[in-house]
Amino acid sequence: MALEAFHPSEPLTLGVELELQLVNTHDYDLAPYADDMLRLMGKHELPGSVVPEITSSMIEISTGVCRSPRQVKEELGQIRDALVRSADKLNIAVVGGGTHPFQQWHERRIYDKPRFKEISALYGYLSKQFTIFGQHVHVGCPDADSALLMLHRMSRYIPHFIALSASSPFVQGHDTAFDSARLNSVYAFPLSGRAPFVLRWNEFGQFFEKMTRTGVVNSMKDFYWDIRPKPEFGTIEIRVFDTPLTIERAAALAAYVQALAAWFLADAPFMPAEDDYLVYNYNRFQACRFGLDAIYVDPSSGEHLALREHLLKTLEQVGRHAQSPGAESALKLLRESVLQGQNDARWLREVQGREQFLAEVSRQASLRFRIDSQPEASAAA
Numbered sequence: 202m203a204l205e206a207f208h209p210s211e212p213l214t215l216g217v218e219l220e221l222q223l224v225n226t227h228d229y230d231l232a233p234y235a236d237d238m239l240r241l242m243g244k245h246e247l248p249g250s251v252v253p254e255i256t257s258s259m260i261e262i263s264t265g266v267c268r269s270p271r272q273v274k275e276e277l278g279q280i281r282d283a284l285v286r287s288a289d290k291l292n293i294a295v296v297g298g299g300t301h302p303f304q305q306w307h308e309r310r311i312y313d314k315p316r317f318k319e320i321s322a323l324y325g326y327l328s329k330q331f332t333i334f335g336q337h338v339h340v341g342c343p344d345a346d347s348a349l350l351m352l353h354r355m356s357r358y359i360p361h362f363i364a365l366s367a368s369s370p371f372v373q374g375h376d377t378a379f380d381s382a383r384l385n386s387v388y389a390f391p392l393s394g395r396a397p398f399v400l401r402w403n404e405f406g407q408f409f410e411k412m413t414r415t416g417v418v419n420s421m422k423d424f425y426w427d428i429r430p431k432p433e434f435g436t437i438e439i440r441v442f443d444t445p446l447t448i449e450r451a452a453a454l455a456a457y458v459q460a461l462a463a464w465f466l467a468d469a470p471f472m473p474a475e476d477d478y479l480v481y482n483y484n485r486f487q488a489c490r491f492g493l494d495a496i497y498v499d500p501s502s503g504e505h506l507a508l509r510e511h512l513l514k515t516l517e518q519v520g521r522h523a524q525s526p527g528a529e530s531a532l533k534l535l536r537e538s539v540l541q542g543q544n545d546a547r548w549l550r551e552v553q554g555r556e557q558f559l560a561e562v563s564r565q566a567s568l569r570f571r572i573d574s575q576p577e578a579s580a581a582a
Contacts, residue, residue, distance in 0.1 A: 204409040204421075207345035207402055210266075210435030213462055213525075214341035215455050217273050218263040219444050220254055220334040221284070221570075222296040229563035231258035231304045231332070234293050235312060241287035248276040251284075255317045256309040256332045260284075260295075266341075270456035271527030277448045278573075285571050294567035297451075298545065299334050299369030299383035299443030302559040306330045306373070316422075327390065333383040336366060336442035338455050340462045341435055345402035347466075352396060352428050352437045353473035354465050355458075356481065359427055359441055360488035360497055361512050365535060366442035366454055367492045368545035371559060380492030380546035383443050384485075392418070393425040394482075398475045405430070427485075441485075446545045446566055449534070449573045456523065456531030461515075463522035470518075471501065493542050512539050 225232040235257045242251045249264040262284070264276040284295045309329045311321045321328040342348035367380035379385070387393050399405050412418040421429060427441045439458060445451045464470060477500040487495035488508065495508040516536050523532050538544060552562045 204406040205432050207348065207430070207432040208435045209344050210341035211268075212341050212343045212347075212466060213268075213459055214436075215267045215270070215273055215459055216264055216339035216434070216436065217267070217277065217451060217455050218261055218337040218339075219277070219297070219451060220259055220261050220336075221444060222298065222301050222334055223258050223260060223288070224294050224296055224301070224563055224567065226292055226294055226564075229294070229560040229567070231301050231309070232293050233257035233310050234291055235260050237291055238284070238287055238293075241290060242283060245283040245287075247280050247283055249280060251280065253312045253314060253317075255312060255320065255328060257312045258304075258309065259312075259332060259334065267455075269525035269527050270452045270459065270531045271525075273455045274448060274452035274527060277451060281448050281570070294564075295570055296563060296567045297334070297368065297444045297446040297570050298549065298566055299367070299381060300372050301332070301334075302371035302549075302553075302562055303374040304332065306332060324390070327386075330386055330389070333369070333386050334444040335383065335440060336444050336451055336454065338439045338442065338458045339431060339434060339436035340439075340458050342437060343466075345405075345430075345432070346400065348430050348435075348437050349400050349402065349405060350473070351462060351465055352430060353398065353400070353477070354471070355428055355437065355439065355461065356395065356473070357477060357500055358461060358515070359481070360484045360495060360508055361457070361515065362439060362441050362454070363443075363485065363488035364492045364495060364508055364512070365457070365538070365544060366445055366450075367489070368443040368446055368549065370546045370550055371553070371562070374559060376550070376553075379490050380544065381443050381489040384441060384489050387425060390425045392423055394427065395478060396424070396426045396429060398473075398478065400473075443545070446548065446569050447573065448570075450545070452527070453531035453534045456525075456528045457516075457519075457535060459525065460519040460523040460528060460532060463524070464519045467522060476500070492544055492546055493539060509539050509542070 369383040480498040497508040
C-alpha cells in the first residue's frame with residue numbers, strides 16, 4: 202500500500218485535540234455518557250469537532266485550523282462552554298487530566314464504532330486500559346521533507362512537552378510517583394515510541410510500504426508514535442501531552458509548539474541526527490517520572506542539566522519568534538510555571554495531600570476545567 206501524498210499546509214498553523222473525562226457528580230468516577238453528550242453537543246454550532254473516543258466515558262474535542270494561540274484558546278473555550286452546559290443537563294461533569302485518579306479499567310465499555318471494536322479485538326485488555334487522556338497538537342508544514350525535518354527537530358523537546366503538560370500522577374487509586382503515568386500505557390502498544398529517522402518523504406514512503414506489506418499496519422493511524430506526520434492535513438502531530446486541567450494551559454502548550462516551529466523554520470538552529478535518539482528514551486523517562494524536576498541530557502554535547510534550566514533557556518531562545526496573537530502571554534504563563542516548579546500533576550497531588558480523598562481531587566479538577574485557570578501557582582479549590 203502506497204503512502205498518500207503529503208498535502209502542504211500553511212506553515213505554523215495549529216490544530217489542537219483534547220481527550221476529556223466524563224464523570225458522574227455523586228462519586229466522580231467515570232461515567233459512560235459519550236452518546237448523550239454527542240447528542241446534546243450536536244445542537245450547537247461550534248468550530249472544530251466533538252467525537253467519541255475508544256471507551257464510552259471519554260470524549261474528544263478539536264479546534265479547526267488556527268493561526269494563533271489566541272484563536273486556539275477562543276475555539277477551545279467555545280467548545281468547553283458548550284460541553285459544560287451539556288454536562289450540567291445530564292448531571293455529569295467534564296474533567297481534564299491525563300488519567301482518571303481511581304477508575305478501574307475493567308469497568309470500561311468500548312465505544313460502539315468499528316475501528317474501536319477492531320482495536321479491542323487486537324489488543325484485548327490494553328484497549329480498555331487506553332482510557333487515558335491526551336492533548337495532540339498539529340503544526341502546519343510547507344512540504345513533506347520540511348515536515349520530517351521538523352518532526353526530528355521537535356523530538357529533542359519531547360521532555361519539555363511531557364513535563365509542562367504532566368497531569369497523570371494517579372492510576373487506579375494509587376500515586377504512581379510519576380508526573381505523567383499516562384505515557385506508560387501508550388508504551389504498551391507495539392507501534393509506539395519514536396518515528397524512524399528518515400528526512401526524505403520518498404524514504405518514509407518506502408518504510409510505510411514495507412510496514413503495510415507485513416500486514417501490521419494499514420494506515421498512519423496504526424502508528425502510536427510520540428510525533429507522527431499527518432499527510433492528509435499537511436502537519437506533524439505531537440502526541441505526548443497529557444490533557445491539561447484548563448483550556449488556558451492547553452492553548453499555551455500549542456503556543457510553545459508554534460514558537461519552536463517558527464524558530465526551526467527561521468533559523469534552522471541545528472541539524473537532527475540519528476544519534477539524537479541515543480538519549481531519547483532516557484530523557485522521556487526522566488520527564489515522565491520527575492516532571493519539571495527531571496534531568497535533561499543534551500543530545501549534541503551529552504551535558505546533563507536540570508530540565509527546568511533547559512526549558513527556560515529554550516523559552517528565551519524562541520521568544521522573539523512568538524509573534525502571533527496570544528503567543529507572548531502564553532509563553533509567559535509557561536515560563537512562570539517553570540520558575541515555580543508548578544504543573545498540573547503537582548496541583549493534583551497538592552489537592553490530594555490536603556483532602557486525602559481522590560473523588561474530591563476529581564471534583565475540584567472538574568471545577569477548574571469550567572473556567573480559565575487561576576494563576577498556575579495556586580492550588581485553591
